[in-house]
Amino acid sequence: DAGVTQSPTHLIKTRGQHVTLRCSxxxxxxxxxxxxxxxxxxxxxxxxxxEKEERGRGNFPDRFSARQFxxxxxxxxxxxxxxxxxxxYLCASSLGPRGSMNTEAFxxxxxxxxxx
Amino acid sequence: xNSVTQMEGPxxxxxxxxxxxxxxxxxxxxxxxxxxxxxPGEGLQLLLKATKADDKGSNKGFEATYRKxxxxxxxEKGSVQVSDSxxxxxxxxNQAGTALIFGKGTTLSVSS
Numbered sequence: 001d002a003g004v005t006q007s008p009t010h011l012i013k014t015r016g017q018h019v020t021l022r023c024s025x026x027x028x029x030x031x032x033x034x035x036x037x038x039x040x041x042x043x044x045x046x047x048x049x050x051e052k053e054e055r056g057r058g059n060f061p062d063r064f065s066a067r068q069f070x071x072x073x074x075x076x077x078x079x080x081x082x083x084x085x086x087x088x089y090l091c092a093s094s095l096g097p098r099g100s101m102n103t104e105a106f107x108x109x110x111x112x113x114x115x116x
Numbered sequence: 117x118n119s120v121t122q123m124e125g126p127x128x129x130x131x132x133x134x135x136x137x138x139x140x141x142x143x144x145x146x147x148x149x150x151x152x153x154x155x156p157g158e159g160l161q162l163l164l165k166a167t168k169a170d171d172k173g174s175n176k177g178f179e180a181t182y183r184k185x186x187x188x189x190x191x192e193k194g195s196v197q198v199s200d201s202x203x204x205x206x207x208x209x210n211q212a213g214t215a216l217i218f219g220k221g222t223t224l225s226v227s228s
Contacts (some may be wrong), residue, residue, distance in 0.1 A: 003160075033215060042205050042218030043160070056214025090159055092216075100215050101209035102148045102167070107160040 004093050004108035012114045013081050021076040021111045025093030031055075032074040033105065034066055035090040043090055048101075049074055078113075086115045107108070118143040122206045122219025129196055129226050137191040137222045139180075139206035149173075149182055149189040150207045160205065163191075196226045203223070 005024045013019050025032050031050045035043035045058035049068035063079045072093075078085055088110040096103035123138040141149065151163040151173070164173035169184035178193045187204060206219040 035216075042207075042219075042221050043216075045210070045215035045217070056210075056212060058215065088159075092160075096213075100213045102213055104148075104150065104162050104165055105216060106162070107122045107152075109159040 004091055004106050006070065006089075006091050006108035006111050008111060009098075009109065010112045010114075012116060014116055015081055015083060017081050019078050019081060019113060021078075021091075022073065022091050023076070023091030023093075023108060024073045024097075025091075026106055027075070029093035029095050029106075030071065030072055031094045031096060032068055033092045033094070033101075034074070034076045037088040037090055037110070039087070046076070064082050081115045083115050086113060117211050118147065118208055118217055120206050120208055120217055120219045123158055123222055124220060126225060127213040127225070131198055131228050132195045133226075135191070135196045135200075135208075135224065136192040137204055137224070139189045139191065139219060141187050141189060141208055144186075144211050145209060146184065147213075149180070149208045151178070151180055151189070151191050152205045152207055152218070154203045154205065154221070155186075156202070163204070196224070198226045198228050200224060201226050 033048040034046040037043040047066040048056035052068045068074045080088045091108045092105040094105040119142045133170045146168045150165045152160040153163045164175040166173040166182035203221045207216045
């Protein structure tokens with residue numbers, strides 16, 4: 001069975017540019033979450049989507065946005081990139097009812113974004 | 117809101133040594149508790165979990181017990197291997213159940 005897949009695995013962008021990251025959850029999982037992991041820190045929650053609706057949002061600026069498609073895949077968009085946006089972006093899918101994180105979450109390998 | 121405090125590293129051990137990584141939490145109610153592991157250059161993998169008080173999660177020789185009285189979920193392994201070298205994260209859901217809250221991570225280095 002395929003796990004959570006993310007694309008691309010690495011990319012380099014220039015300050016001010018826009019980036020789109022993609023995630024496909026495990027088959028049957030309706031909940032997708034996005035996390036930002038800065039080097040040397042734990043992951044920080046950005047968004048959760050369940051059944052195509054936003055169910056939770058972390059403390060990130062409006063430059064960050066996301067959406068979930070009918071097939072439950074998801075995109076994370078970041079506008080006007082800053083140097084500080086350089087990080088590993090992780091996508092997680094879960095089977096929990098109504099997106100509950102009291103069941104285990106399965107993470108993808110992440111997208112390493114470097115902003116120069 | 118819910119929070120987690122994790123022992124900071126790095127932790128450096130010789131092969132076959134005993135490992136403990138401390139984790140304490142603050143939570144409303146009794147949420148599930150998790151340990152995730154991150155190997156170099158990779159994403160997070162669930163190592164073990166516990167869903168209620170006094171539950172013991174275990175996997176690959178690692179264990180952690182959900183202690184309500186001490187609000188702790190310490191990770192232990194009796195005999196570490198070089199292949200256990202990684203970063204370990206303690207985590208629990210936020211109060212709304214919409215996100216995982218992670219500790220800062222503990223880097224474990226095991227030498228032969």
